[in-house]
Amino acid sequence: MVAAPVDQVRTLYRTLLVFAAVSLFILVAGLVEFAYFEPPGQHTGLKATIVGVYQYDPDHKTTAGPDRNSFPRTFQFAAVVDWSSLPKNVVVDARWYDGFGNVVGSVGPGTPDQLAGQTIVPVKVPPGFSHNLPGHYVFVVERYEGGAPVEVIGRRVVLVER
Amino acid sequence: MSALTTARRANPRARRPARYAIAIAIAVALSLVLVASSILNYIYLDTVAGRTSLYGLLAVALIAMGTFIGVRAAARDPAVRRRDFIRAAVLLGLAALFWLLLIDVFIFTDAAGPRVAAVCALACLPTTAFGLWVVRRIDRNEKEPWRLVLVAAAWGAVVATSLVIWAESLWQDIAIRTLVPGPGFDVSTAFSAGILEELAKGSAVVLLFLVMRNEFDDVVDGIVYGAAVGLGFNFMESVAYMTNLYAIFAPDGVGGYAAGFQWYARQVLGLFFGHATYTAFVGAGVGIARQLPTTRKKLIAIAAGFIVAIAAHFSWDAWINLFPIVQNNFLILEIHLRTLIMTGPFTAAVIALLLLGLHIESQALADQFRKEAALGSGAIMPDEVPILMSPWRRFRQRLRALGRGGLRAYVRLARLQTAQVDLAMERWHRERQEVDTPLEAEQELRSQVISLRKQLAA
Numbered sequence: 001m002v003a004a005p006v007d008q009v010r011t012l013y014r015t016l017l018v019f020a021a022v023s024l025f026i027l028v029a030g031l032v033e034f035a036y037f038e039p040p041g042q043h044t045g046l047k048a049t050i051v052g053v054y055q056y057d058p059d060h061k062t063t064a065g066p067d068r069n070s071f072p073r074t075f076q077f078a079a080v081v082d083w084s085s086l087p088k089n090v091v092v093d094a095r096w097y098d099g100f101g102n103v104v105g106s107v108g109p110g111t112p113d114q115l116a117g118q119t120i121v122p123v124k125v126p127p128g129f130s131h132n133l134p135g136h137y138v139f140v141v142e143r144y145e146g147g148a149p150v151e152v153i154g155r156r157v158v159l160v161e162r
Numbered sequence: 163m164s165a166l167t168t169a170r171r172a173n174p175r176a177r178r179p180a181r182y183a184i185a186i187a188i189a190v191a192l193s194l195v196l197v198a199s200s201i202l203n204y205i206y207l208d209t210v211a212g213r214t215s216l217y218g219l220l221a222v223a224l225i226a227m228g229t230f231i232g233v234r235a236a237a238r239d240p241a242v243r244r245r246d247f248i249r250a251a252v253l254l255g256l257a258a259l260f261w262l263l264l265i266d267v268f269i270f271t272d273a274a275g276p277r278v279a280a281v282c283a284l285a286c287l288p289t290t291a292f293g294l295w296v297v298r299r300i301d302r303n304e305k306e307p308w309r310l311v312l313v314a315a316a317w318g319a320v321v322a323t324s325l326v327i328w329a330e331s332l333w334q335d336i337a338i339r340t341l342v343p344g345p346g347f348d349v350s351t352a353f354s355a356g357i358l359e360e361l362a363k364g365s366a367v368v369l370l371f372l373v374m375r376n377e378f379d380d381v382v383d384g385i386v387y388g389a390a391v392g393l394g395f396n397f398m399e400s401v402a403y404m405t406n407l408y409a410i411f412a413p414d415g416v417g418g419y420a421a422g423f424q425w426y427a428r429q430v431l432g433l434f435f436g437h438a439t440y441t442a443f444v445g446a447g448v449g450i451a452r453q454l455p456t457t458r459k460k461l462i463a464i465a466a467g468f469i470v471a472i473a474a475h476f477s478w479d480a481w482i483n484l485f486p487i488v489q490n491n492f493l494i495l496e497i498h499l500r501t502l503i504m505t506g507p508f509t510a511a512v513i514a515l516l517l518l519g520l521h522i523e524s525q526a527l528a529d530q531f532r533k534e535a536a537l538g539s540g541a542i543m544p545d546e547v548p549i550l551m552s553p554w555r556r557f558r559q560r561l562r563a564l565g566r567g568g569l570r571a572y573v574r575l576a577r578l579q580t581a582q583v584d585l586a587m588e589r590w591h592r593e594r595q596e597v598d599t600p601l602e603a604e605q606e607l608r609s610q611v612i613s614l615r616k617q618l619a620a
Binding site for chain 2: 008009011012013015016017019020022023024026027030033034036037038073095097099101128129130131133134135136138140142149150151152155157162
């Protein structure tokens with residue numbers, strides 16, 4: 001008795017299915033990672049008061065001028081946060097992210113009382129550069145839980161012009 | 163084979179296959195997405211971007227017309243086919259150029275200037291052309307026509323990029339306003355790139371499969387077309403990143419360095435390791451589906467190809483930060499190792515599918531060469547079988563023809579060999595019941611081979 005020849009296309013098909021199974025595992029791992037860093041059910045309704053984003057004078061560590069949504073790249077700028085608007089028992093921080101996702105300025109984490117003296121959060125010019133890099137900068141005030149940020153309770157997006 | 167089946171296959175005026183309807187539906191859906199994208203850009207983006215985006219509608223119209231004429235040409239009389247193909251190529255070329263111009267004006271010109279954009283595009287052209295040449299060469303038994311490889315690359319560069327601009331911007335906008343910045347945000351962005359870009363690129367491969375079935379034989383062809391789409395996409399993305407980073411870093415005097423690094427990372431190191439690998443998986447899935455017997459298995463194979471492509475793309479974007487590059491003496495080594503470790507396994511998997519596909523194809527063609535020779539039709543002679551089975555021996559035979567009869571003899575022999583391989587391929591598909599063309603098509607190929615043989619002898 002002669003066995004029927006094996007269709008080699010079926011071998012290809014099965015190989016692809018093995019690759020797809022591994023790929024599904026990768027995608028599930030991605031979903032798990034997303035859920036870990038964005039845990040569901042963390043919405044508390046808390047709102048941090050971001051007073052505004054102003055031009056910043058690094059020599060005197062003060063802000064000046066009106067609240068703005070965009071700056072020339074030669075300008076330094078900072079966000080001003082009113083920590084007193086938050087409950088005293090929460091742990092929070094504030095960070096600036098540049099267009100590449102790098103942290104370019106931060107305060108905290110700590111309780112609002114601990115951060116009371118740090119209401120101005122400036123953007124730092126990257127080492128080796130004379131001005132801020134252009135792009136959209138995101139300022140966030142984050143609530144911490146278990147040592148990690150779990151909820152954004154204040155957010156501003158600022159454009160640094162080219 | 164039943165008499166009914168024979169009669170249906172022998173019908174020279176066969177009904178238009180249902181896959182054409184699917185292809186038209188997909189094309190219409192893609193065009194609507196492109197038009198919607200242009201209109202939304204016009205409404206929501208700033209004046210310059212919106213205006214140029216509206217002009218993009220013209221590029222969409224040119225692509226639609228070019229594709230329609232190109233597809234229609236395939237089914238036409240050879241006398242008018244060439245003219246239609248040229249018209250389609252011109253329209254697609256105009257659309258590509260128009261879109262390139264748009265991208266320059268839309269995104270970069272304002273910051274980096276048209277000269278920088280042109281230099282970046284020119285820098286990426288030779289490497290992308292080399293990539294396409296290599297990808298086409300890997301199909302050693304039956305090379306795909308340049309026109310289709312270039313159409314695939316053009317769709318990757320022009321259509322796929324246009325499809326994802328709006329969707330990715332929207333996803334990014336929502337993510338920035340809702341997610342906690344950090345790893346979760348990065349994963350979200352990676353899902354956006356993996357899903358949206360692979361769907362946009364893969365749709366071109368699926369359309370080629372549905373419309374140009376005669377030129378889409380198996381997994382090898384699928385990998386070739388998929389990689390070509392990926393290379394086209396990579397070209398446009400490289401130009402975008404190079405010009406954008408140049409504009410960002412130029413005021414600090416390192417714009418050229420930033421653009422040059424992007425060129426190396428995307429056009430040299432990542433030429434085959436990035437988009438070409440990802441979309442080759444979509445092509446592999448579609449190519450395998452081409453040869454499966456049931457609709458269920460076909461759909462599973464196509465879905466599997468998309469899943470692997472999305473996962474490969476996702477893993478690079480999501481986990482690239484796991485391999486941070488430190489500014490030290492080993493910087494160059496680290497960059498290469500990162501690409502090798504993160505994308506290397508996927509590229510190796512594509513190569514495994516390719517080698518297996520080539521092996522299967524070679525065996526099948528050898529079998530069909532022998533069967534055709536045994537038939538005694540005169541299309542393939544018994545002493546030609548060992549030569550036709552080896553691409554290297556075919557090449558040596560052409561070289562001998564070149565020495566004896568010059569370039570004319572070389573070209574004629576090349577045409578004869580191509581027609582003989584086409585005939586064997588047609589026989590293979592018919593034996594596996596994978597063709598919907600009438601039996602006359604095979605006889606026509608046989609007659610064509612015999613005619614080419616006579617021309618060569620003359």
